Amino acid sequence: MIDSHADGRVRTITIDRPDARNALTWDGLDELEAAVAAADEPVIFLEGAGPAFCAGADLDVVAELDGDGAEEFAKRGQRVARAVETSSAVVVAGIDGAARGGGLELALACDVRVATPEATFGEPGVTFGLFGAWGGTVRLPRVIGEGNALEFALSGRIVDAETALEMGLVSRIVADPRSIATEIAENAPDALTVLKRRLRDDADRETRERREAEAFAELVAAHADDVAALRGED
Structure with missing residues (x-):
């Protein structure tokens, strides 16, 4: 269900179940977590x-869950989203087509979300009595703000790429999202x-600033020759 291959500095991980709109089962979640790790x-x-992109949880799986199973399935999806969020790699979501429910939640866990003009987004579970439980209620307000998150989630509406850009759900709309991953990978x-660790840090301000200064000092030491070469070009 999950294909993973490297091309230079970029590792491409593909949810490869197109006949089911890339909906994720128990095994699919485990495979995705392993590929990221x-x-x-x-x-x-x-x-x-x-x-x-991903339709989220496989509804055939959800239909068979009892209360304990449903909680465990939610926790499994949350674990995978955390693996994406905390990976040492910068994770770029290339969203082409539908991102629904858990698929949207996986995208929210990524560091950068890039859409094609054909991308659409939604948390439609509320229309039939459910909601995405792979960390979406935590991350969605952080990404698009509480007001937008409440309206978007409670309405169950589907938005197109342009609307997603206006909301801050994605950062760019491009024909080839992979090009953004390649662009980022050109950096040190x-x-x-x-940078990912510092921008993701949720400690208090004083702690974040201290860690920022320490990290900057480490990079200056590591790249002293590069800095000297740049200075010589001035």
């Missing part, structure tokens, strides 16, 4: 095969990792 490239490009890998 095994990546040692500085950038991961996450995509879906075929005409959808250690600086990418440090």
Whole structure:
């Protein structure tokens, strides 16, 4: 269900179940988590095969869950989203077609979300009595603000790429999202990792600023020759 291959500094991870709009089962979640954990490239490009990014949880699986099973399935999806969010790699979601429910939640866990003009987004579970539970209620307000998150989630509406851009749900609309992953991968890998950690840090302000200064000092020491070469070009 999950295909993973490297091309230079970019590891492409594809949810490869196009006949089911890349909906994820128990095994699919485990495979995705393993692929993210095994990546040692500085950038991961996450995509879906075929005409959808990811439809989220496989409804055939959800229909068979009892209360305990439903909680465990939610926790499994949350664990995978955390693996994406905390990966040392910069994770770029390339969203082409539908991102629904858990698929949208996986995209929210990524560091950068890039859409094609054909991309659409939604949390439609509320229309039939459910909601996405792979960390979406935590991340959605952080990404688009509480007001937008409440309206978007409670309405169950589907939005197109342009609306998603206006909401801040994606940062760019491009024909080839992979090009953004390649662009990011051209930068220094250690600086990418440090920047991701600093921007993701949710400690208090004083702690974040201290860590920022320490990380900057480490990078200056590591790239002293590069800095000297740049200075010589001035």
